[in-house]
Amino acid sequence: MDIKFVKADKLKEKPDPSTLGFGKLFTDYMFIMDWTKEEGWKDARIVPFDYIPIHPASTVLHYGSEIFEGLKAYRRADGRVQMFRPIENIRRMNNSAERLCLPQIPEDMALEIYTKFVDLEKDWTPSAEGTSLYLRPFMFGNDESLGVHAVHNATFMIIASPVGSYYKEGINPVKIMIEDEDVRAVRGGTGYAKCGGNYAASNRAGERAEQKGFSQVLWLDGVERKYIEEVGAMNVMFKIGDEIVTPKLTGSILPGITRKSCIEVLKKEGYTVNERLLSVDELEKAMDDGTLVEAWGCGTAAVVSPIGELCYKDKKFTVNGGKIGEITQHLYDTLTGIQWGKVEDTFGWTYMIG
Numbered sequence: 001m002d003i004k005f006v007k008a009d010k011l012k013e014k015p016d017p018s019t020l021g022f023g024k025l026f027t028d029y030m031f032i033m034d035w036t037k038e039e040g041w042k043d044a045r046i047v048p049f050d051y052i053p054i055h056p057a058s059t060v061l062h063y064g065s066e067i068f069e070g071l072k073a074y075r076r077a078d079g080r081v082q083m084f085r086p087i088e089n090i091r092r093m094n095n096s097a098e099r100l101c102l103p104q105i106p107e108d109m110a111l112e113i114y115t116k117f118v119d120l121e122k123d124w125t126p127s128a129e130g131t132s133l134y135l136r137p138f139m140f141g142n143d144e145s146l147g148v149h150a151v152h153n154a155t156f157m158i159i160a161s162p163v164g165s166y167y168k169e170g171i172n173p174v175k176i177m178i179e180d181e182d183v184r185a186v187r188g189g190t191g192y193a194k195c196g197g198n199y200a201a202s203n204r205a206g207e208r209a210e211q212k213g214f215s216q217v218l219w220l221d222g223v224e225r226k227y228i229e230e231v232g233a234m235n236v237m238f239k240i241g242d243e244i245v246t247p248k249l250t251g252s253i254l255p256g257i258t259r260k261s262c263i264e265v266l267k268k269e270g271y272t273v274n275e276r277l278l279s280v281d282e283l284e285k286a287m288d289d290g291t292l293v294e295a296w297g298c299g300t301a302a303v304v305s306p307i308g309e310l311c312y313k314d315k316k317f318t319v320n321g322g323k324i325g326e327i328t329q330h331l332y333d334t335l336t337g338i339q340w341g342k343v344e345d346t347f348g349w350t351y352m353i354g
């Protein structure tokens with residue numbers, strides 16, 4: 001496809017990798033293309049990273065028509081740069097688009113865009129341990145009118161940010177509070193879609209949890225407030241006795257690509273992994289009788305993140321003595337090993353740039 005390129009007058013200085021947090025700095029360029037119902041996708045361009053003009057009546061500003069993705073490009077030990085399962089992000093974005101009545105992007109077109117953009121910005125992929133280039137594709141409805149209806153104009157963009165770890169704890173265990181008041185999503189709603197509104201709705205509980213010293217909240221289902229769903233920016237997994245349990249995808253949970261990858265790794269290695277309903281009562285019982293051996297979260301930004309403390313209705317439980325567990329460490333090592341090109345990718349998940 002034809003992507004117009006507008007060269008920046010001056011390129012930015014690359015940051016010191018030891019100072020990278022999450023999503024605070026951006027690369028030199030951004031990708032943009034527009035869509036209209038009549039013409040489809042058009043005007044694909046890579047331009048210097050900058051503010052974008054937006055009409056004050058734009059759909060996204062009033063009715064929240066926005067979806068996004070998150071994936072990373074990694075600097076391998078041999079110096080080359082690769083993405084991790086980009087096709088999964090492309091497919092998930094199309095599912096999100098379908099739910100939000102935004103336009104879909106053909107898979108081969110999206111992959112070409114991701115590849116060309118990362119190739120241009122690959123020098124921004126840091127090489128220090130645990131760092132990567134976080135890619136944030138996003139799309140929003142951009143009609144310049146206040147009527148509420150499926151959008152007729154949309155914009156798709158990609159921005160990129162060199163990142164370190166998402167949590168200030170790094171790979172150290174995080175403290176998570178089980179939220180029993182607010183809910184994030186309900187079946188039939190937008191929980192499975194990666195849309196901005198889900199995150200806006202979760203901020204109040206997240207803020208309350210942070211004030212109490214927790215990193216994020218663990219959501220319960222929106223109908224009975226009984227079943228474990230996921231954490232603010234990651235899916236969750238538990239080792240209870242010999243079983244590894246992760247909440248099944250009922251429609252209100254984001255189908256995480258890291259979750260899928262963890263399940264595939266564990267199943268290949270012969271572990272018992274069950275995607276099923278897990279009630280908070282069952283989890284509480286497992287915490288009380290000591291059968292909850294490990295708990296961890298998994299997501300692109302969070303990677304594999306041990307959960308060292310869980311709090312439910314002001315009752316605090318320490319998981320695995322507050323230390324990273326064996327399976328959590330193993331998953332972290334395996335996934336990051338594949339992502340940074342240190343472990344052979346027997347799954348065919350990595351996608352080399354250039």
Ligand code: PLP
Binds near residue numbers: 230254255
């Ligand atoms: N759940 C939520 C709410 C998320 O924001 C994320 C992050 O993208 C995940 C789960 C994990 O998904 P993935 O592994 O695809 O990054």
Ligand code: COI
Binds near residue numbers: 070071232299300302
């Ligand atoms: C990601 O892991 O890519 C996410 O999108 C999480 C994010 C909300 C920070």
